[in-house]
Amino acid sequence: DTGVSQNPRHKITKRGQNVTFRCDPISEHNRLYWYRQTLGQGPEFLTYFQNEAQLEKSRLLSDRFSAERPKGSFSTLEIQRTEQGDSAMYLCASSPGTAALGYTFGSGTRLTVV
Amino acid sequence: LAKTTQPISMDSYEGQEVNITCSHNNIATNDYITWYQQFPSQGPRFIIQGYKTKVTNEVASLFIPADRKSSTLSLPRVSLSDTAVYYCLVGTMDTGRRALTFGSGTRLQVQP
Numbered sequence: 001d002t003g004v005s006q007n008p009r010h011k012i013t014k015r016g017q018n019v020t021f022r023c024d025p026i027s028e029h030n031r032l033y034w035y036r037q038t039l040g041q042g043p044e045f046l047t048y049f050q051n052e053a054q055l056e057k058s059r060l061l062s063d064r065f066s067a068e069r070p071k072g073s074f075s076t077l078e079i080q081r082t083e084q085g086d087s088a089m090y091l092c093a094s095s096p097g098t099a100a101l102g103y104t105f106g107s108g109t110r111l112t113v114v
Numbered sequence: 115l116a117k118t119t120q121p122i123s124m125d126s127y128e129g130q131e132v133n134i135t136c137s138h139n140n141i142a143t144n145d146y147i148t149w150y151q152q153f154p155s156q157g158p159r160f161i162i163q164g165y166k167t168k169v170t171n172e173v174a175s176l177f178i179p180a181d182r183k184s185s186t187l188s189l190p191r192v193s194l195s196d197t198a199v200y201y202c203l204v205g206t207m208d209t210g211r212r213a214l215t216f217g218s219g220t221r222l223q224v225q226p
Binding site for chain 1: 148157159160215216219
């Protein structure tokens with residue numbers, strides 16, 4: 001297990017379509033995070049899982065967004081009825097359950113809504 | 115969550131030492147200070163983390179004064195490949211109920 005894996009790396013979709021991204025965290029990490037990043041800005045927190053439980057959701061996560069982590073392993077982030085404003089880099093990170101350790105991020109999925 | 119303030123950008127030359135300071139006046143007792151580095155089109159990469167005094171690893175040093183209201187990331191002898199955005203974050207992993215919040219970071223440009 002070499003790190004956090006995100007697929008696809010790039011996604012171009014038409015406005016109004018649904019898209020789904022996948023994140024495979026480091027296998028022994030029980031915490032998983034989704035962030036969104038637009039050009040020139042820092043990553044913005046979207047949601048966080050501990051095992052399969054979704055413990056926190058940002059107000060940025062509108063009802064068009066849904067995230068799951070069904071077995072506490074990989075996670076999916078779905079965006080329904082995409083809008084041009086959804087164009088961004090979607091980052092996934094994982095961390096172990098112990099205190100005072102950093103996150104390991106994946107390389108992200110770049111979404112372009114046309 | 116403690117808010118952080120850091121310079122928007124910094125310029126340096128190869129071989130110089132770079133110090134990036136972050137202010138976090140409202141840091142809580144259980145909070146750690148963590149620095150990340152991000153290159154274009156990549157996810158942030160963990161650099162260093164500390165709670166107090168000084169922490170050093172193979173990449174950087176982190177200086178934290180006794181009041182913990184600020185911290186300084188020190189990059190010794192930077193090279194062109196250190197050109198990146200550096201983020202200072204403050205938070206705790208203990209409860210696990212709050213995720214870390216990123217600011218806008220400091221854009222470091224290293225010139226030859």
